[in-house]
Amino acid sequence: MIEVNKIYHSFEIGKKEKKTVIPVLKDVSFQINKGEIVSIVGKSGSGKSTLLNIISGFIKPTDGEVKINNQTVTELSEGEFASFRLQHIGFIFQNFQLIPSMTAFQNVELPLTFKGMNEKERKQKTLETLERVGLAEFKDHYPSELSGGQQQRVSIARALVVNPPLILADEPTGSLDSDTEKSLLAFIKQLNEELGITFLIITHDEEVAEFGHRTIEIVDGHVLEEVGK
Amino acid sequence: MTFKDQFKFVRQNLKKNKSRLFMTVLATAIGVAFLIVLASVGFGLHKSLISDMMQNQLVTQVEIYGKEDSQGLKNEDITYFEEMDGVEAVTRRNELAQMPFFQLDDYTSNTNAIVTHFPSEIKADFKLASGRLPEGENEVVVGYHFTESLIKNGANPEKLYDDEGNINEDYVYTDDLLNKEMDMEVIKLTDGKETKKTISVKIVGIAEKPARDWAYEEHVFISEEILQEVEQFTGVMRGASEMYEGGELDANQSEEVYDYVKVYANNVQEVEGINKALEDKGYMIYSIANEMKQINVIFLIMKIGLIFIGTIALIIASIGIYNTMTMAVTERAPDIGIMKAIGAHPRTIKNIFLLESTYIGLLGAIFGTIVAYGISFLVNLCVPFIIQTAFDEAAPEGFLLSYIPWSLTLISVGICLLVTVFSGLRPAKRATKVDVLKAMRREL
Structure with a gap:
């Protein structure tokens, strides 16, 4: 599903002569198979979020390549990657990243609108997805009117609505209390089992890390170890 | 999206x-x-x-003054104009070279006498307010304002006009003009001596009021025969009262020459083409369309x-x-x-x-x-x-x-x-x- 091959990445800070290059990822390689739930763990500043951003296409690696579904995504242009994301990747963010001026329904509907789906089909699909995450009755609520857990479910619904084979989650439970965290993880498990969706989860929470099929630990920009179950 | x-x-x-x-x-x-x-x-x-x-002027109208290296506009020119693309009508007028006096009952008018070709005038939108077109040689059509040029004989010149410059009501001809006989008086001057001739004419038609408010038409449309009669009397072309150089009547000149020729186009779009064709042929023209351009x-x-x-x-x-x-x-x-x-x-x-x-x-x-x-x-x-x-x-x-x-x-x-x-x-x-x-x- 995902092939990460020899990824190097460094940031440049400072201006001109005083420019300093800080390496973040060094020779990172791993594979994630279809239907797996893989957690990437690491301390703060280990480079795990940078890795996720490279896989997501939000930043280009200094070197190396990433393949998703046999497509070398690191070679895609910004526009091509956007289209690719729309078809193949769903996102769950720590801060939910819902558009505050849109209702839950409109937020979930948005990716389908970008796809150019007709209105009737789009509305039906959006409602079905909101029902799946148990938020159909809150569809007309704005994000500010929903709890953290509910907002994260809306975020999951938005990721699910385009039927992606892969969902990338960046600290999905970071803003949730422990009860909500448990129910969210159970829901991710359910989606994985029922729909065969591959999950790549970035976390520093041990409980979340252990919940997946496999854990990849990043230390100082290297893959330290892969722990399977 | x-x-x-x-x-x-x-x-x-x-x-x-x-x-x-x-x-x-x-x-x-x-x-x-x-x-x-x-x-x-x-x-x-x-x-x-x-x-x-x-x-002030019709946009579709083109006035033709003459042709370079030519003595005047003749029938062959008229035929050429009429056969041009986009031409609706070609009017041609000749004017009596003196202003005759017209005597109607107790009233007199001193106005122009014009000879015209009525079929082409009608094509160019000439209409009669009443009466009919002339058939006999002594029948005439008068302009719409002809009545206003008739002044009562013996009128006091000081009281002729009122304060606003209009003819005093007492001196205005108010009777119907149609079918009235009137005398047309022309003069001939020979060595300062004046000889008069009177020709009797009958008004059979009155032209329609001109479309433009300011236009004032008081002339009399006479027949070709009357013009010739005046020419014979004065012995000068167009019936001028006195001989001038080149004014001799040429007995051999069988072809008609026209004083005023106007070409009317079918529509405004045709005018430019007509103007160009006429200018290329050497005709001297005036058209409002040129000015408008x-x-x-x-x-x-x-x-x-x-x-x-x-x-x-x-x-x-x-x-x-x-x-x-x-x-x-x-x-x-x-x-x-x-x-x-x-x-x-x-x-x-x-x-x-x-x-x-x-x-x-x-x-x-x-x-x-x-x-x-x-x-x-x-x-x-x-x-x-x-x-x-x-x-x-x-x-x-x-x-x-x-x-x-x-x-x-x-x-x-x-x-x-x-x-x-x-x-x-x-x-x-x-x-x-x-x-x-x-x-x-x-x-x-």
């Missing part, structure tokens, strides 16, 4: 900041209104001048100048649009980041912002056009009143200071949209450059 969805999205976004939208639309509307009203003055003056010229060029330059000045107002308004759009991009950067993250193509983002600036431009154009029509209406309503008050004189009939043709509206709306799209380009491009990570961290 379909256009319909983009449009819905834009409308939703614009509702978020109604007061800013209102101010931007207002600025654009003022710009459009200024452009239209300013240019409408050029269009209005042009239209007023052209309609004034068209009132020059006026049109001058007014075209004036209109372009006014539109250009008006466009500056729109460019100023576009700065407002640029500002609004830039602020919208900055405010919505987090949303743009989220949209890009979940798969919005940069092109879609650009289109949404371009559509937004176009929408503002379109709203401004619509309101600006409505306001411009309102101002134009008010200006045209008030100007005659102002002229009347300030100069104590009525404004010319049909005078328009401001006129907004459809073409001006389309040009102005087009310029407005162009300027607004252009001013929205940079913010829209900026929106596509929003960094997803920074935007989602709310760092923009």
Whole structure:
């Protein structure tokens, strides 16, 4: 599903002569198979979020390549990657990243609108997805009117609505209390089992890390170890 | 993303900041209104001048004075004119070279006598108010105002006109003219000695009132035979009372020569072609269309100048649009980041912002056009009143200071949209450059 091959990445800070290059990822390689739930763990500043951003296409690696579904995504242009994301990747963010001026329904509907789906089909699909995450009755609520857990479910619904084979989650439970965290993880498990969706989860929470099929630990920009179950 | 969805999205976004939208639309509307009203003055003056010229002379009419290296316009010329493409009628008139006295009962008129070719006159829209066309050689048709030229014999010259310059009511001929016999008196001067001849004619028709209010037609249309009779009497061409050089009657000259020849085109579009063909053939012509062409060029330059000045107002308004759009991009950067993250193509983002600036431009154009029509209406309503008050004189009939043709509206709306799209380009491009990570961290 995902092939990460020899990824190097460094940031440049400072201006001109005083420019300093800080390496973040060094020779990172791993594979994630279809239907797996893989957690990437690491301390703060280990480079795990940078890795996720490279896989997501939000930043280009200094070197190396990433393949998703046999497509070398690191070679895609910004526009091509956007289209690719729309078809193949769903996102769950720590801060939910819902558009505050849109209702839950409109937020979930948005990716389908970008796809150019007709209105009737789009509305039906959006409602079905909101029902799946148990938020159909809150569809007309704005994000500010929903709890953290509910907002994260809306975020999951938005990721699910385009039927992606892969969902990338960046600290999905970071803003949730422990009860909500448990129910969210159970829901991710359910989606994985029922729909065969591959999950790549970035976390520093041990409980979340252990919940997946496999854990990849990043230390100082290297893959330290892969722990399977 | 379909256009319909983009449009819905834009409308939703614009509702978020109604007061800013209102101010931007207002600025654009003022710009459009200024452009239209300013240019409408050029269009209005042009239209007023052209309609004034068209009132004075027929646009389809081409007067022909003669031909280079030729003694006059003859039948062969007339035939050539008539066979030209786009020619409706060719009228030809000859005038008696003296003003005869016409005696009707107790009244006298001293007016022109004209010989014309009635079939071609009728084709050129000549109509009779009453009576019929002449059939006999002594039958005549008189102009509509002929009555006003008849003055009672023995009238006191001092009391002939009233205070307003009109003929005193007591001296005006009030009886019906039709079927009245009158005497036409011509003179001949030989060595200062005057000889008179009287020819009896009968009025069988009265010409229709001329279309132009100012036109005054009091002449008498006589037959070719009467003209010849006068020529025989005076012995001079066109019946002049005195011999002049070249005025001898040429017995051998069998071919008719015409004094006044006018060609009438089927429509205005044909006039230019007819003029060119006639000039190429060496005819000396006068056509109002030629003059109008020059006026049109001058007014075209004036209109372009006014539109250009008006466009500056729109460019100023576009700065407002640029500002609004830039602020919208900055405010919505987090949303743009989220949209890009979940798969919005940069092109879609650009289109949404371009559509937004176009929408503002379109709203401004619509309101600006409505306001411009309102101002134009008010200006045209008030100007005659102002002229009347300030100069104590009525404004010319049909005078328009401001006129907004459809073409001006389309040009102005087009310029407005162009300027607004252009001013929205940079913010829209900026929106596509929003960094997803920074935007989602709310760092923009």
